[in-house]
Amino acid sequence: MAEHSEITASLRAFQEGYNKNKRLKKMNADWDRVVLVEANDIPSGHTLILRKGELTIQEGSPESPDVKIISDSETLADMFYGDITPTRPYLNGTLKVLGTEDDVVRLDFISLMIWGE
Amino acid sequence: MKRVVSVSLGSSRRDHKVQVALFGEEFEISRQGTDGNFDQAIALLQELDGKVDAIGLGGIDVYLYAGKTRYVVQDGLKLMQAVHKTPVVDGSGLKSTLERETVYFLRQNTDLLPPKTKVLMVSAVDRFGMAEAFTSLDCEVTYGDLIFSAGIPYPISTLEELEEIAHKTLPDMCQLPFHMIYPTGKKQEVQDEEKIKKYGHYYLEAQVIAGDFHLIRRYLPLLKGQTIVTNTTTTEDVAFLREKGAGYLVTTTPEFQGRSFGTNVIEAIMVVLLQKPWPEITPDDYLNLLKQLDLKPRILKLN
Known part of the structure; x- marks a missing residue:
């Protein structure tokens, strides 16, 4: 089990990886989304905000997210640190991504572009 | 009569059956769509296995390529692995x-x-x-x-950027359900x-x-x-x-009685004609057969 602070740190690493990737920002310039990242085994919620290609992170849960990412704290921290890709936990049900299929594919893609080999 | 069947995840509205003669051999070529129903496609493949001369997989790729790297689409592979006796191809070889x-x-x-x-x-x-x-x-x-x-x-x-992005993303994206990306x-x-x-x-x-x-x-x-x-x-x-x-x-594929079939179908026909196991067939085998069959692209002026 990871702590809330570890998830926060992993999200900061994810944000750093995203924001230094100019191409990724260009790719997502059209994709404005509010994303909830929530652990289901500890009290932990974060908000990812994508606006005009820029990614910001806030503590706490948003009121009406476009996409919800829900998993156990360990999986969330591993995933946002890039130790694992989202695909496997998504496929085995450990990770739930609630949104349109297009949004799920886009989030997977962003993660792979940051952390992919 | 040789029987070649294309099992497709695509719409059953496109189903078709024709008979053609190639190299003096009569072929019955048919296409059976399963309307995106993966389980139905598996069942149909199992039913056809051992009863037809070759099977093509349509509406899905098993292998994707970027440069010299081949990526395996997991859903496509599951379909291919449902067949044990009959040669089965997805068209990527051809x-x-x-x-x-x-x-x-x-x-x-x-x-x-x-x-x-x-x-x-x-x-x-x-x-x-x-x-x-x-x-x-x-x-x-x-x-x-x-x-x-x-x-x-x-x-x-x-192509370099395509290869680079493919290298980062396709190993994982190929594991997603195929309907999410196609x-x-x-x-x-x-x-x-x-x-x-x-x-x-x-x-x-x-x-x-x-x-x-x-x-x-x-x-x-x-x-x-x-x-x-x-x-x-x-x-x-x-x-x-x-x-x-x-x-x-x-x-890119020739017309048989009003329609051009998928590459998977033509590859399946070629596998029958070549009488070689699929892994042993080389691009030159296909190229030589294409020349012998005198298959040319169909060009239609529409407007």
């Missing part, structure tokens, strides 16, 4: 040969593909040979893989109007639109005489393209 030749044919025999032609490939990792051929003939190619398969409005303009079943019968508004301009900026027909169809706006280079088309598809203002239709 595509690289046949579709390259089509591009060279257009340059050598028509005025549809002069140097600097602007080409939109709606997807290139499913036909990397065609992508390489366009590039080698000095065409200005936009690869729409991210736009039309992932909904990301980022046109890729070099229109299957009923989705093949309707256009995505929202995305046509967003991405239709990529079609209009091109002179030639190439690639998988279902992807082309799903996002196709009203054209201004562009040439379409694709594989599987029915009589209805030809009428649809004519209505949409396409100038020419070039199909």
